[in-house]
Amino acid sequence: MESCFAERLKELRTEKGIGQVELSNAIGVSKGVISLWENGLREPKLSNLLALAQYFKVSLDYLAGAEE
Numbered sequence: 147m148e149s150c151f152a153e154r155l156k157e158l159r160t161e162k163g164i165g166q167v168e169l170s171n172a173i174g175v176s177k178g179v180i181s182l183w184e185n186g187l188r189e190p191k192l193s194n195l196l197a198l199a200q201y202f203k204v205s206l207d208y209l210a211g212a213e214e
Contacts, residue, residue, distance in 0.1 A: 150211025152186040158202045158209075159184075173197040 159169055159180075166180040175194060182188035190198065199206050207213040 149186050151189070151209060152184050154209055154211060155180075155198065156184045158198075158204065162202070169201070172201055 159166070164172075166177045166184075170177045170180045173194065174197070179188065179190075183190055195206055195209060199209050202209070205213065
């Protein structure tokens with residue numbers, strides 16, 4: 147999940163035109179956590195995955211790379 151999730155997260159964030167700080171504020175985590183996720187160094191908890199999916203209006207499957 148890591149690499150595909152990391153790629154999807156960065157892609158979604160840049161398509162929306164927001165920085166890591168704005169995203170971190172929107173979902174209630176630190177900027178450093180966003181960076182760790184985007185670099186594949188950490189995996190988010192389910193609650194964070196749900197927050198990301200809601201924020202970007204995508205499914206968990208899409209976010210995790212299980213669907214296009």
